[in-house]
Amino acid sequence: MPPRPAHPLRSLLKQMPIYAGFKQLGHYPDFWWWKLRGEPRRIPHVIKQRAVIEYAQAFGLSTLVETGTYYGEMIAASAKRFRRIYSIELDPRFAHRAQERFRTYSHVEIIHGDSQTAVPALLQRLNERCLWWLDAGYYGWGGGFGNPKRLGAELDAILADRIRDHVILMDDADGVNGQAGAPTLEELIASIESAYPNRRVEVAHNILRITPSRSAI
Numbered sequence: 001m002p003p004r005p006a007h008p009l010r011s012l013l014k015q016m017p018i019y020a021g022f023k024q025l026g027h028y029p030d031f032w033w034w035k036l037r038g039e040p041r042r043i044p045h046v047i048k049q050r051a052v053i054e055y056a057q058a059f060g061l062s063t064l065v066e067t068g069t070y071y072g073e074m075i076a077a078s079a080k081r082f083r084r085i086y087s088i089e090l091d092p093r094f095a096h097r098a099q100e101r102f103r104t105y106s107h108v109e110i111i112h113g114d115s116q117t118a119v120p121a122l123l124q125r126l127n128e129r130c131l132w133w134l135d136a137g138y139y140g141w142g143g144g145f146g147n148p149k150r151l152g153a154e155l156d157a158i159l160a161d162r163i164r165d166h167v168i169l170m171d172d173a174d175g176v177n178g179q180a181g182a183p184t185l186e187e188l189i190a191s192i193e194s195a196y197p198n199r200r201v202e203v204a205h206n207i208l209r210i211t212p213s214r215s216a217i
């Protein structure tokens with residue numbers, strides 16, 4: 001189904017710098033509305049924020065790498081919890097807006113680029129285990145079609161990195177559905193488990209979670 005055209009007022013609001021803050025104000029109401037409705041399929045952002053913080057704490061990780069910055073909501077929610085945050089964004093408008101929004105946060109770096117090339121380049125610079133929040137619309141974003149090989153390439157780059165035991169959370173696991181060149185979720189999990197037998201792979205709240213097998217969670 002083609003995406004619904006956005007309401008003109010919302011489109012106008014989205015252009016304004018205050019939109020990110022406005023969107024953020026809705027996180028907790030959205031969470032409680034989700035609870036009231038019996039936790040339907042669409043997962044509120046607060047659950048994602050909690051997963052990022054919970055895994056960082058459980059595995060003692062102080063660097064977050066995010067693919068897909070968008071309005072910077074994950075950065076804003078977790079900025080106080082990490083010593084260093086890198087966020088990679090393809091769309092120049094979102095990248096520049098986030099660079100502007102977080103310019104006073106000396107520990108936050110927004111990288112403008114395609115995650116498929118930016119992730120391997122960043123791995124060269126990293127010297128420690130990181131928490132990876134992969135959220136860059138892997139199987140289509142904004143109604144477009146993604147590159148079906150991108151997610152696998154990034155997972156391989158991170159899992160085969162010289163630094164062992166990165167922890168990976170990937171949002172929108174239901175996008176890995178065997179369509180448009182994507183593997184099925186079962187195929188993806190089986191391929192990770194066979195190539196990297198020392199990792200545990202599971203899905204909860206639509207987030208794929210890849211951890212070292214001697215897991216803290």
Ligand SMILES: C[S@@+](CC[C@H](N)C(=O)[O-])C[C@H]1O[C@@H](n2cnc3c(N)ncnc32)[C@H](O)[C@@H]1O
Nearest residue numbers: 068069070073074089090091114115135136137
């Ligand atoms: C779901 S949003 C990210 C939300 C954000 N991670 C958060 O938690 O607040 C997806 C973002 O991925 C970006 N994106 C899409 N393809 C990308 C790519 N190849 N490399 C980097 N970013 C990409 C989109 O422009 C969009 O801003």
